[in-house]
Amino acid sequence: MTKRPRRNHSPAFKAKVALAAVRGEKTLAELSQQYDVQQNQIGQWRAQLLEKAADVFGPASSSASVPPTDVKTLHAKIGEMRLANDFLEHALDKGGRLPSAKR
Incomplete structure (x- = not known):
């Protein structure tokens, strides 16, 4: 047997x-024969469909709570932090307080 x-x-x-399982016109055994899929698999797909049916009619609550990001603002903040780090690194190096691994 292969x-x-x-x-x-x-x-x-x-x-x-x-959807055929949700309609209930045929039993899971009949649907299993018709579509050549295990009954347990059909039951799982039916449960997933019923569980996520509400997402079809409205946006998911998790995506609505995340505010949009402003890339320009983030790039500006990165530039400020890089400038401050370079300044502090130069000041520490000049004062001899920078660890020897950084020199």
Whole structure:
């Protein structure tokens, strides 16, 4: 008996099977035969569909809470910090207080 190779189903196929399971017109056993997929797998896809159905009608709460970032402001802050670090490194080097590994 040969082993069947692992199959990767497309999201469209998963949605189609999960919607058929949600409709309830056929049993999981009938759907399993029709689509050649294990009953447990159909049950998992159905649960995922029901769990994430609310995301279809509105934005996820996690993405709404993250404010947009201003890249120009961040670049300006990086420049300021680099300038301050260079100044302090030069001052410490001149004063002889910089560790010997940095010299």
